[in-house]
Amino acid sequence: MKILMIGDVFGRVGRDMLFEYSERGFFGADAVIANIENAAHGRGVTKNVYDEISKTGIDAFTLGNHVWNCPDIVNVFRYNDNIIRPYNLEGDLPGSGTTVIKAKNGVRIGVINLLGRVNVQPYSTNPFLAADKAIESLKSKCDIITVDFHAEATSEKQAMGYYLDGRVSVVAGTHTHVQTADEKILAKGTGYITDLGMTGPAVSVLGMDKNIILDSFIKGYSKRFEPATGNGQFNAAMFEIDETSGKCTAVERINMNL
Numbered sequence: 001m002k003i004l005m006i007g008d009v010f011g012r013v014g015r016d017m018l019f020e021y022s023e024r025g026f027f028g029a030d031a032v033i034a035n036i037e038n039a040a041h042g043r044g045v046t047k048n049v050y051d052e053i054s055k056t057g058i059d060a061f062t063l064g065n066h067v068w069n070c071p072d073i074v075n076v077f078r079y080n081d082n083i084i085r086p087y088n089l090e091g092d093l094p095g096s097g098t099t100v101i102k103a104k105n106g107v108r109i110g111v112i113n114l115l116g117r118v119n120v121q122p123y124s125t126n127p128f129l130a131a132d133k134a135i136e137s138l139k140s141k142c143d144i145i146t147v148d149f150h151a152e153a154t155s156e157k158q159a160m161g162y163y164l165d166g167r168v169s170v171v172a173g174t175h176t177h178v179q180t181a182d183e184k185i186l187a188k189g190t191g192y193i194t195d196l197g198m199t200g201p202a203v204s205v206l207g208m209d210k211n212i213i214l215d216s217f218i219k220g221y222s223k224r225f226e227p228a229t230g231n232g233q234f235n236a237a238m239f240e241i242d243e244t245s246g247k248c249t250a251v252e253r254i255n256m257n258l
């Protein structure tokens with residue numbers, strides 16, 4: 001079976017790209033998981049944005065450090081169980097860090113969202129130990145498990161891949177908005193990529209208007225950051241999984257421009 005994991009969806013352009021590739025059947029995926037932490041104007045997710053994106057038929061949504069940027073995310077969590085926030089946030093907070101979805105072929109996929117601790121806010125607990133707990137809590141409820149590890153440091157993400165190798169089907173990194181070319185199958189059968197990249201404005205600095213960001217770097221001041229407009233890019237990876245063994249048999253990195 002094929003699981004498509006889509007990198008950080010950024011603003012209007014990113015949402016339009018989801019509809020574009022939804023109409024094309026998401027490359028024949030049996031299940032689709034998207035990180036939508038930047039879907040609402042580059043920061044967080046509102047109820048309206050969640051409702052809009054839900055029409056694409058995407059099965060599950062993950063988030064990241066921007067989880068609390070739009071306060072009504074709390075209502076999205078209250079009424080929907082296919083959108084999750086990082087599992088390892090400290091404290092008793094709204095939302096869940098795991099969910100189980102059913103793929104087109106009936107396979108139950110456990111989805112875990114984790115947040116790194118190197119150069120990422122808000123403060124989270126140890127993601128490695130949290131991963132152990134999350135896997136344990138899902139084991140009896142699903143057939144295979146995928147992990148979205150939302151982290152800045154490539155080292156932390158590579159380490160997580162090795163830590164979870166053989167225990168989950170996929171470890172896909174998100175957050176940097178720059179796709180890495182290191183998709184692979186690890187020794188014990190886990191499909192891995194350090195970062196899925198960004199689905200959003202192609203000509204931008206990590207999704208934001210490049211001229212505003214240039215001002216901030218060159219002059220030291222700028223207008224408020226605004227999402228870029230123009231052509232879109234679609235960044236994702238397709239993981240082919242043998243659902244009986246849970247092992248990944250192929251990974252294909254996807255980087256499309258429209």
Ligand SMILES: [Fe+2]
Binds near residue numbers: 008038064175177
């Ligand atoms: Fe992001």
Ligand SMILES: [Fe+2]
Binds near residue numbers: 064150174175176
């Ligand atoms: Fe992020």
